[in-house]
Amino acid sequence: MRLEILPVIGIGDVARGDDLAALIATAAPWLRDGDVLVVTSKVVSKAEGRLVDVPADGPERLTARDEVLAAETARVVATRGATRIVQTHHGFVMASAGIDASNVEKTRLVLLPEDPDASARALRAALRERYDVDVAVIVSDTMGRPWRNGLTDVALGVAGLPAIRDHRGEIDPYGNELHVTQMAVVDELAGAGELIKGKCDQVPVAVVRGYLTGGGAADGPGARMLVRDAEQDLFSLGTAEAKVAGMLAAATLDDGPGPEPADPAAVRRAIDAVAGAVASGTVFTLVTDAETRAVMTAAVPGWPATATGLILGEAPTPVSQPDLVRFGADTQRLRSALAAHGVPSLLLPPPTGGTASAALAV
Amino acid sequence: MRLEILPVIGIGDVARGDDLAALIATAAPWLRDGDVLVVTSKVVSKAEGRLVDVPADGPERLTARDEVLAAETARVVATRGATRIVQTHHGFVMASAGIDASNVEKTRLVLLPEDPDASARALRAALRERYDVDVAVIVSDTMGRPWRNGLTDVALGVAGLPAIRDHRGEIDPYGNELHVTQMAVVDELAGAGELIKGKCDQVPVAVVRGYLTGGGAADGPGARMLVRDAEQDLFSLGTAEAKVAGMLAAATLDDGPGPEPADPAAVRRAIDAVAGAVASGTVFTLVTDAETRAVMTAAVPGWPATATGLILGEAPTPVSQPDLVRFGADTQRLRSALAAHGVPSLLLPPPTGGTASAALAV
Structure with missing residues (x-):
């Protein structure tokens, strides 16, 4: 041939x-x-x-x-x-x-x-x-x-x-x-x-x-x-265009949590990812103890029954109004990082009676 | 041949x-x-x-x-x-x-x-x-x-x-x-x-x-x-991977403003992009009148000399602590959308004496 x-x-x-x-x-x-x-x-x-x-x-x-x-x-x-x-x-x-x-x-x-x-x-x-x-x-x-x-x-x-x-x-x-x-x-x-x-x-x-x-x-x-x-x-998209799409997705994130239980390792990676970007003094903590989590989530108004994880956010003290706004921005940073790691989340008021300024349900 | x-x-x-x-x-x-x-x-x-x-x-x-x-x-x-x-x-x-x-x-x-x-x-x-x-x-x-x-x-x-x-x-x-x-x-x-x-x-x-x-x-x-x-x-990256990179970039945004004057049209597109995602009552306004802007920026602590644009953010009223956190999250949504439109920004306290809860320098 x-x-x-x-x-x-x-x-x-x-x-x-x-x-x-x-x-x-x-x-x-x-x-x-x-x-x-x-x-x-x-x-x-x-x-x-x-x-x-x-x-x-x-x-x-x-x-x-x-x-x-x-x-x-x-x-x-x-x-x-x-x-x-x-x-x-x-x-x-x-x-x-x-x-x-x-x-x-x-x-x-x-x-x-x-x-x-x-x-x-x-x-x-x-x-x-x-x-x-x-x-x-x-x-x-x-x-x-x-x-x-x-x-x-x-x-x-x-x-x-x-x-x-x-x-x-x-x-x-x-x-x-x-x-x-x-x-x-x-x-x-x-x-x-x-x-x-x-x-x-x-x-x-x-x-x-x-x-x-x-x-x-x-x-x-x-x-x-x-x-x-x-x-x-x-x-299907150029890298730069897809990065912009990702930034816009972060800007318009839907409220979670998702249908699957959140992977604690992914949550920790997301918290690590924003550690250098949030205000000095802002602390995010994944609550891993089931009993503690149950008590706290019961104290969060509007806690979704499907959520499997609780992240507490503490704002730097003393807390002024601009501090709280900046802390809120930090929670959205974390929500973006969680989304990047495949974890949808929901921003909620903190459990009553604690020192946290916000809770994230994942 | x-x-x-x-x-x-x-x-x-x-x-x-x-x-x-x-x-x-x-x-x-x-x-x-x-x-x-x-x-x-x-x-x-x-x-x-x-x-x-x-x-x-x-x-x-x-x-x-x-x-x-x-x-x-x-x-x-x-x-x-x-x-x-x-x-x-x-x-x-x-x-x-x-x-x-x-x-x-x-x-x-x-x-x-x-x-x-x-x-x-x-x-x-x-x-x-x-x-x-x-x-x-x-x-x-x-x-x-x-x-x-x-x-x-x-x-x-x-x-x-x-x-x-x-x-x-x-x-x-x-x-x-x-x-x-x-x-x-x-x-x-x-x-x-x-x-x-x-x-x-x-x-x-x-x-x-x-x-x-x-x-x-x-x-x-x-x-x-x-x-x-x-x-x-x-x-250079898969579309999904680049979108994730974009979300992580939003999570770790640097503080602006950038070296170039911000394009007001791009700022407006960013504000429009988050309009459906922010809390009901949150309002972002690009201050376009030069004189008003000069007066206001003079009243913002830490206003950067290189900034060319001012965005005022007003939180829904009445303002509770969780409202302010959520409003702060909304400011970060806007910052992500601004970045997607090529506009670096900086979150600042609002001008003193007004109703705004935050200012963004662009």
């Missing part, structure tokens, strides 16, 4: 309404059943008219570009300086929503195809029906990724090939079952195509030959299955 | 101390100058003895595995359930630090090569010196990535090829300068190699032919230049 990667030369410039199947079939009459076409999304977008007119320069250009970006954006993921990483309406997470200003007139921006899987299916169907060649089609684009410098080409759309090759359930020669090896082969094919497209001038289409054994495959579910939704993703 | 991707068949099992250059040269006597060898890191690790003995099953295995993972981990990036995404000592961000339990005896784990660039250079040198063939060598492994399902193979080490092909400064046919297109070609080459390795059984080495025009290149700086350090990365 061997694979070949071949450039499709001579397609030339592509304009709105151009027949991409005809351009490709004419430039590559050597196409065979089972070839995998890796088509740069830009020529798909141009043929489909996914272009926007913008001023060639100046602040008007920036404003127009920002408006186009907002329209293409489903969700902002991260920003730093001029960099905007967003999730598009397709679900792709890309800098500037994949909007491109290269290889196009200075007064135009190229948007991603509206439905790259549909674009791939349409191109595949046209080549099969009008040129009698049964290929798979990948619509590719260049994407960045966290943690690694440099970009790679990946698949935005695919027809005629499953996006993922699933090794799960296979047994290796040592008898180990393979658990998690789902390979995003269409991304590897897109990258392989880029290797030859990037080395030649103006080559928007590459052909990977030998990967499929022939035509006849279903279009398949497309590259959409490669999109991991924000809820499933451990990196 | 065309590329070929060829499998190297018949290498068989690799054991500690095996001569990888000899195994490859024997299995692929057809190697030519300029070929790019994509070598699965696992066979490099096995030849280099980067194996650890662990129990075959049971809780002892899990404990042993956790210890190995901790030793390979420079920094924990994200965790969810049993998933541990960490940065290795090399700088790679990978699930389980790239430790692998497949294609190895059940009583062993395979670690990543200690220095994959050095491994690539050593293999390249051995093939050149002993077998008179000048190839480039990529040491590859399978990695996940945020936002997209499925894994791809990428380069951990490389010799004889720059990791990145830099298009910056090039001018496209429309006269646009290309700004950011640095392509991680060794990752694309690694993925291309995986396409044929994954389709054949037990093929740890693939050859990409045609990408380089011949031998003689320098080893180059290796794949290390692909590592983006945490400080440079917008996704």
Whole structure:
């Protein structure tokens, strides 16, 4: 077995309404059943008219570009300086929503195809029906990724090939079952195509030959299955954005306690975390003796029946009005730290008859 | 121009101390100058003895595995359930630090090569010196990535090829300068190699032919230049971990104000953000009139000369001791929200003679 990667030369410039199947079939009459076409999304977008007119320069250009970006954006993921990483309406997470200003007139921006899987299916169907060649089609684009410098080409759309090759359930020669090896082969094919497209001038289409054994495959579910939704993703927000979200969560903490008994070790870690930040003299104490706790919680107005822990807060003495306000701020510091350690809490008046200035139920 | 991707068949099992250059040269006597060898890191690790003995099953295995993972981990990036995404000592961000339990005896784990660039250079040198063939060598492994399902193979080490092909400064046919297109070609080459390795059984080495025009290149700086350090990365922490970090930052907020004048719009957004969370009756007011502000700040003990904004906080009336504590907690909510909006603040006693219970300097 061997694979070949071949450039499709001579397609030339592509304009709105151009027949991409005809351009490709004419430039590559050597196409065979089972070839995998890796088509740069830009020529798909141009043929489909996914272009926007913008001023060639100046602040008007920036404003127009920002408006186009907002329209293409489903969700902002991260920003730093001029960099905007967003999730598009397709679900792709890309800098500037994949909007491109290269290889196009200075007064135009190229948007991603509206439905790259549909674009791939349409191109595949046209080549099969009008040129009698049964290929798979990948619509590719260049994407960045966290943690690694440099970009790679990946698949935005695919027809005629499953996006993922699933090794799960296979047994290796040592008898180990393979658990998690789902390979995003269409991304590897897109990258392989880029290797030859990037080395030649103006080559928007590459052909990977030998990967499929022939035509006849279903279009398949497309590259959409490669999109991991924000809820499933451990990196759905930029680190700075998520830290801000955490600060806002601390600012708007709900009242606890939670459904699970509070972990005393977590409570102690939270108390330790704020020890250097609270006013000198403010003391928080987790009451661990069950009998003492029962007596005290009975003396706290509004003690919730579900609470499993009591933290007493003592303000520095002598207690003035500003001291109490500052002490209250310290209780909220502790509540934020408790929340960071997974412990919801509730601020209550202290047990009557003691020296504490507040109680926290956890 | 065309590329070929060829499998190297018949290498068989690799054991500690095996001569990888000899195994490859024997299995692929057809190697030519300029070929790019994509070598699965696992066979490099096995030849280099980067194996650890662990129990075959049971809780002892899990404990042993956790210890190995901790030793390979420079920094924990994200965790969810049993998933541990960490940065290795090399700088790679990978699930389980790239430790692998497949294609190895059940009583062993395979670690990543200690220095994959050095491994690539050593293999390249051995093939050149002993077998008179000048190839480039990529040491590859399978990695996940945020936002997209499925894994791809990428380069951990490389010799004889720059990791990145830099298009910056090039001018496209429309006269646009290309700004950011640095392509991680060794990752694309690694993925291309995986396409044929994954389709054949037990093929740890693939050859990409045609990408380089011949031998003689320098080893180059290796794949290390692909590592983006945490400080440079917008996704250096998992979203959940960064939110926790934000909550802890709120719990340990430093006293402001900051060096820049506070943006009144940001202050108003912060006040709005906590409006639904503070006690009924708690009111925060940004004092905007300069003259009023000057009079009031003169009446606040300890007002910092650098502060540019005054927020008055009024507690619900009538004011009892628990009310003041709760009001203090509300001031810390506001301080957290201000910090989330980039506004450092300082809690102070209120101006004398007014109805406010606290002042915040921003």
